[in-house]
Amino acid sequence: MLSKTIITLTVIAFLATAGVAMAGSARDYISIVGSSTVYPFATVVAEQFGKTTSFKTPKIESTGSGGGLKLFCAGVGVEHPDITNASRRIKKSEYDKCMANGVDGVIEVKIGYDGIVMANAKKTAPMKLTRKDIFLALAKDVPDPNGGEKLIPNPYKTWKDVNPALPANKIEVLGPPPTSGTRDAFVELAMEAGAKKFSWIKAMKKKDKKMYKAICHTVREDGAYVEAGENDNLIVQKLNANPKALGIFGFSFLDQNSDTIQGSLVDGVPPTFDAIADGSYPVSRPLFFYVKKAHVDVIPGMKAYLAEFTAEKAWGPDGYLADKGMIPMPDAERRKFATDVKGMQSLMLK
Amino acid sequence: MNNRRPPSTGTRSSRKAIDIVNAGLARRYRAEKRFRFYGMAAIAASLVFLSILFISIFGKGYPAFQQTYIQLDIFFDPDILARDALTTADYPGLVKQSLRRMFPDVEGRRDKRMLYKIASTGAAYQIRNLVLDDPDVIGKTIGIWVPADDDIDMFFKGHIPRDVPESERRIKDRQIAWIDHLIKEQRIEKHFNRILLTAGDSREPELAGIWGAVMGSFYTLLVTLLLSFPIGIAAAVYLEEFAPKNKWTDLIEVNINNLAAVPSIVFGLLGLAVFLNFFGLPRSAPLVGGLVLTLMTLPTIIIASRASLQSVPPSIREAALGIGASQMQMVAHHVLPLAMPGILTGTIIGMARALGESAPLLMIGMVAFIVDIPGGFTDPSTVLPVQIFLWADSPERAFVERTSAATMVLLAFLIVMNAAAVYLRKRFERRW
Numbered sequence: 001m002l003s004k005t006i007i008t009l010t011v012i013a014f015l016a017t018a019g020v021a022m023a024g025s026a027r028d029y030i031s032i033v034g035s036s037t038v039y040p041f042a043t044v045v046a047e048q049f050g051k052t053t054s055f056k057t058p059k060i061e062s063t064g065s066g067g068g069l070k071l072f073c074a075g076v077g078v079e080h081p082d083i084t085n086a087s088r089r090i091k092k093s094e095y096d097k098c099m100a101n102g103v104d105g106v107i108e109v110k111i112g113y114d115g116i117v118m119a120n121a122k123k124t125a126p127m128k129l130t131r132k133d134i135f136l137a138l139a140k141d142v143p144d145p146n147g148g149e150k151l152i153p154n155p156y157k158t159w160k161d162v163n164p165a166l167p168a169n170k171i172e173v174l175g176p177p178p179t180s181g182t183r184d185a186f187v188e189l190a191m192e193a194g195a196k197k198f199s200w201i202k203a204m205k206k207k208d209k210k211m212y213k214a215i216c217h218t219v220r221e222d223g224a225y226v227e228a229g230e231n232d233n234l235i236v237q238k239l240n241a242n243p244k245a246l247g248i249f250g251f252s253f254l255d256q257n258s259d260t261i262q263g264s265l266v267d268g269v270p271p272t273f274d275a276i277a278d279g280s281y282p283v284s285r286p287l288f289f290y291v292k293k294a295h296v297d298v299i300p301g302m303k304a305y306l307a308e309f310t311a312e313k314a315w316g317p318d319g320y321l322a323d324k325g326m327i328p329m330p331d332a333e334r335r336k337f338a339t340d341v342k343g344m345q346s347l348m349l350k
Numbered sequence: 351m352n353n354r355r356p357p358s359t360g361t362r363s364s365r366k367a368i369d370i371v372n373a374g375l376a377r378r379y380r381a382e383k384r385f386r387f388y389g390m391a392a393i394a395a396s397l398v399f400l401s402i403l404f405i406s407i408f409g410k411g412y413p414a415f416q417q418t419y420i421q422l423d424i425f426f427d428p429d430i431l432a433r434d435a436l437t438t439a440d441y442p443g444l445v446k447q448s449l450r451r452m453f454p455d456v457e458g459r460r461d462k463r464m465l466y467k468i469a470s471t472g473a474a475y476q477i478r479n480l481v482l483d484d485p486d487v488i489g490k491t492i493g494i495w496v497p498a499d500d501d502i503d504m505f506f507k508g509h510i511p512r513d514v515p516e517s518e519r520r521i522k523d524r525q526i527a528w529i530d531h532l533i534k535e536q537r538i539e540k541h542f543n544r545i546l547l548t549a550g551d552s553r554e555p556e557l558a559g560i561w562g563a564v565m566g567s568f569y570t571l572l573v574t575l576l577l578s579f580p581i582g583i584a585a586a587v588y589l590e591e592f593a594p595k596n597k598w599t600d601l602i603e604v605n606i607n608n609l610a611a612v613p614s615i616v617f618g619l620l621g622l623a624v625f626l627n628f629f630g631l632p633r634s635a636p637l638v639g640g641l642v643l644t645l646m647t648l649p650t651i652i653i654a655s656r657a658s659l660q661s662v663p664p665s666i667r668e669a670a671l672g673i674g675a676s677q678m679q680m681v682a683h684h685v686l687p688l689a690m691p692g693i694l695t696g697t698i699i700g701m702a703r704a705l706g707e708s709a710p711l712l713m714i715g716m717v718a719f720i721v722d723i724p725g726g727f728t729d730p731s732t733v734l735p736v737q738i739f740l741w742a743d744s745p746e747r748a749f750v751e752r753t754s755a756a757t758m759v760l761l762a763f764l765i766v767m768n769a770a771a772v773y774l775r776k777r778f779e780r781r782w
Contacts, residue, residue: 029722029730031633033715040745043719044553050721051475057721059634059730062740079630122518231743233750252745259510259519318463324553325745 027078030058030299034068034085037114037181037250038287041326042085042309048320049308055301058083065181072290073098082295082302086288087114087181095349105293108347109306110337111315113327115251115276115284116186117263118173121243127159127166127264131282134266135194136162137171138225140218149200154220174228174235175219175248185285186248190266192216193282236261251276251284252325276327277317284327293344310338407761411754417543417556418498418506420469420532422448424477425491432488436481441474445496452537453528464525470497472545472557497545498538500555500748502529506538509747546755550721551737555748558741560756562723566636566716566731567705569724573640574647574704579697581644582651583686586693589652590659591681610649617646618710626714633715634730642710647700654696658689691778698771702764708735734760 032042039062050057063071065086072084073094090098090108098106118134120127136142137159141151159166176183195216196202204212219225228235232249236257239247246264251271254263263271267282275281289309296302308314315321317328328334424444431439446466450456456465473496480494481487497503504510505521506529516523532538549559585606593599621642625631631638662685670680711717717736724731732740738760741753 027632031730036743039719040553046719047553047721060719061634061715062717062719079626079632232745233742250745256520256745256747258517259514 028300029056030083030301030305031081032058032060032083032085032289033063033071033081034061034083034289035065035087035181035287036062037065037087038085038111038289040252041111041287041321041324042289044320044324045305045309045314048314049301049305053301053304053308055304058301058305060085069094069290070097072292073101073103075101076103076292076294078298080292082292082299083305084290086290087185087285089286089288090290090347090349092349095347103292103294105344105346107291107293107341107344109289109291109310109341110329110333111287111289111309111326112321112329113276113284114287115271115281115327116182116189116248117251117254117271117283118190118246118248118266119239119254119261119263119271120246121239122260122262123243124169125167126262126270127246128268129166129264130163130267131190131194132197133159133163133166133194135191135197135216138173138219139191139195139215140220141215143198143201151215154222154224157224169244171224172226172242172245173224173248174226174238174245176232177227177229182248182250186283187217187219189283189285191219250325251327255325273322273327277330287326290347291341293346296344306341310334310341407754407757410751411756411758413507414546414751414755415543416507416540417545418503419495419539419541420498420502421493421495421537421539422469422473423451423491423493424448425451426481426488428489431481436485437478439478439481441478441481442471444477445469445473453531461524464522465528467499468502468525468528470499470556471554472497472552495539495541497556500746503556504748505529506540546752547759550723551719551732551740552721553719553744553746555744555746555752558749558752560734560737560759562720563732563734563737563756564759565724566639566720567733569636569727569731570639570643570733571701571705573637573727574643575697575701577640577644578647578651578700582648582697583655583693585648586652586655586659587681587686590656591685592677606649606652610653613709614646614707615709615713617642618713620645621710622713632728632730634718634720634732635728636724636731637727638714639711639716639731639733640727642714643704643707646707646710647704650700650703651693651697654699655689655693658692658696659685661692662688688780691774695771695775698767698774702767702771705733705763705767706735706760708733708739711736734763 030046032046034042039060043060046058046060049055061068061081065088068081068084069086069090072081074080090106095106098104118127118129136154137156139154142154142156144150144152145155156162156171158168158170160168162171175186201212201215204215226245228238228247232253235247235249236253239245239261247261251273254261254271255273265271269275269281271281271283276284291302291306311319312334313319315326315328315334319328322328329337422445425448427444427447430443446462449465449469450462453465456462476496477494498506501510501520502525505526510519510521512526521529529538545557546559548561549557550562552558589599589603621638625638625641626633631641666684666688667680670684671677675683708717711733716732717740718730718732719740720730720732722729734756738753738756741749741756
């Protein structure tokens with residue numbers, strides 16, 4: 001008796017939900033995927049958009065840049081996302097995959113910059129690093145300090161060993177794991193640039209690209225670099241507990257916690273809003289989003305969302321994205337991308 | 351078999367059995383004491399860890415149940431409100447106007463921007479709703495409590511110290527002067543944070559709430575319950591009462607036990623491949639989340655139900671059959687009702703596990719920023735543990751306490767569910 005009614009109810013409920021699922025296949029909200037670095041900025045825009053227009057608030061998934069582009073390039077149709085955020089430019093291979101799957105109109109929108117900072121607790125003095133110091137302190141294999149074009153496993157234990165001008169603190173850096181876009185950018189912008197200071201490593205780029213990448217991009221695994229997970233708040237907390245350690249994370253976390261942590265100077269430039277905006281702080285990267293042109297007229301609110309994102313009140317120097325820690329582009333660049341978006345200019349990658 | 355006996359009996363009277371016992375007695379007592387001590391130490395250690403967890407979560411989380419509000423005298427200016435349609439009027443302008451009137455000596459673009467930031471951007475929406483509900487307020491001046499910006503909230507709660515240099519804190523000296531002025535006029539107060547419990551997600555901490563995630567969890571768990579409970583019971587009853595004992599049923603049993611130990615992310619991958627890619631169900635929907643969690647909880651429910659069916663004594667079955675009941679009547683009228691408390695306990699524990707799960711939902715797109723509160727099984731939604739994860743990763747400091755507050759709500763749900771399981775067991779379980 002009892003189980004009979006339960007079974008009947010279940011069947012009815014399941015059929016009802018399945019029916020709803022079929023009816024709901026025409027999507028009336030924008031679906032966005034992509035980078036966890038762009039996520040805090042895109043969500044602000046989406047929320048503003050949802051509250052000030054009659055359209056539904058877009059749904060934003062934080063999948064990482066690579067994961068987002070994979071979903072984005074899977075095809076055209078309501079089951080695929082309309083926009084993907086990325087903390088790096090789309091790769092040629094990804095672009096080709098898009099083309100192969102029929103996603104041929106892709107609009108590239110650069111939205112601003114994000115600085116990657118190395119910070120420590122306020123209790124100690126700020127570090128004055130160069131990118132060469134960063135490379136020598138964190139690479140798995142470094143050039144032999146006794147000279148010669150030879151690599152040895154990283155022998156440095158303290159910052160003073162790396163550079164006599166630095167304090168004699170143990171090298172201890174908390175940073176993101178290899179799956180993180182922040183890590184990719186840090187390795188490329190700080191470590192690779194530091195490695196290039198050695199002319200023979202720089203020369204290797206032409207001769208043996210694989211070897212060159214391995215030298216520049218491999219982080220040491222002997223405990224000096226601690227993979228602290230993707231959660232930047234956790235790194236900030238750990239820095240306060242351990243004043244001698246340095247942490248690697250995005251500028252917005254430094255901005256929000258400037259009363260307890262301070263950014264290290266890199267090549268003599270402190271990671272401030274202005275220094276990142278004018279490009280003098282070396283470890284900064286552009287942020288993008290990519291729009292599927294075929295969806296612009298299908299999904300309601302796409303044009304309005306693009307207009308909201310590219311409005312001065314959002315991405316301008318006084319806009320609400322700057323309040324959240326995004327570094328705006330220079331005026332000319334903003335104008336260029338805003339007109340590109342208006343004209344629905346497709347991206348061409350050769 | 352060893353025929354040698356200890357030399358205690360007979361010939362020499364020096365060592366009797368009682369002497370041997372006495373000699374070892376102190377050592378055995380000591381061992382006994384040590385053993386008890388180890389047990390107590392294990393319990394004490396787990397209690398310490400549990401209380402550290404609770405104290406840190408509660409200590410961080412309880413301030414989030416209060417939010418700083420500012421009282422603004424809003425003049426519902428007929429010029430602004432009549433000019434446009436009421437839905438799109440310049441409500442932020444009304445807030446700015448009232449702030450300017452409260453601090454008339456603030457000049458310059460920069461300072462004014464700083465002043466406007468005291469009140470949350472949510473204030474404008476609050477006023478809009480007020481006007482839309484009751485257009486009669488137009489033309490009047492009313493004192494309204496609006497949420498303060500998250501930085502002001504953090505400062506008012508004492509999380510931002512006054513004594514660090516101005517350049518290093520997010521609250522500037524001028525803003526502190528304004529807050530002190532507001533305190534003097536009793537226009538800034540902490541109220542119960544209703545927004546936290548009734549709103550959807552937001553990127554402004556003072557406007558962010560968990561209701562959207564709670565509803566998402568509700569729809570997801572409803573699907574899970576509706577599917578896994580009947581399927582789980584049907585499978586358990588068949589395997590326990592009807593299935594022949596052969597190598598096929600053994601194989602099925604081994605597989606069910608194995609599935610219960612499979613990491614939950616694997617079910618997410620399965621859900622992505624089957625429900626999204628093959629059946630084409632929508633991403634981020636509670637329907638799909640529920641289906642995935644059903645797969646995850648089914649083994650738990652089947653195992654618990656089978657154990658519970660096994661504990662019903664065979665005499666009940668034999669008596670039912672003896673007076674002429676069919677197999678099905680025997681199961682439906684006698685065995686299943688008697689096993690029900692155990693089955694329900696297993697189901698509730700399975701549900702509690704499903705409520706706390708986030709890894710499998712990552713794969714099917716439920717780790718997402720969703721502002722609108724889901725109203726059905728296919729609306730995009732997220733669930734409580736995912737909301738906690740997303741807040742924990744947000745840079746704004748006010749999200750730290752909200753993360754802990756959301757954890758407290760999740761813990762409360764889990765405690766209620768587990769308490770229900772304990773109650774059912776105590777109330778209805780029969781011992782034989």
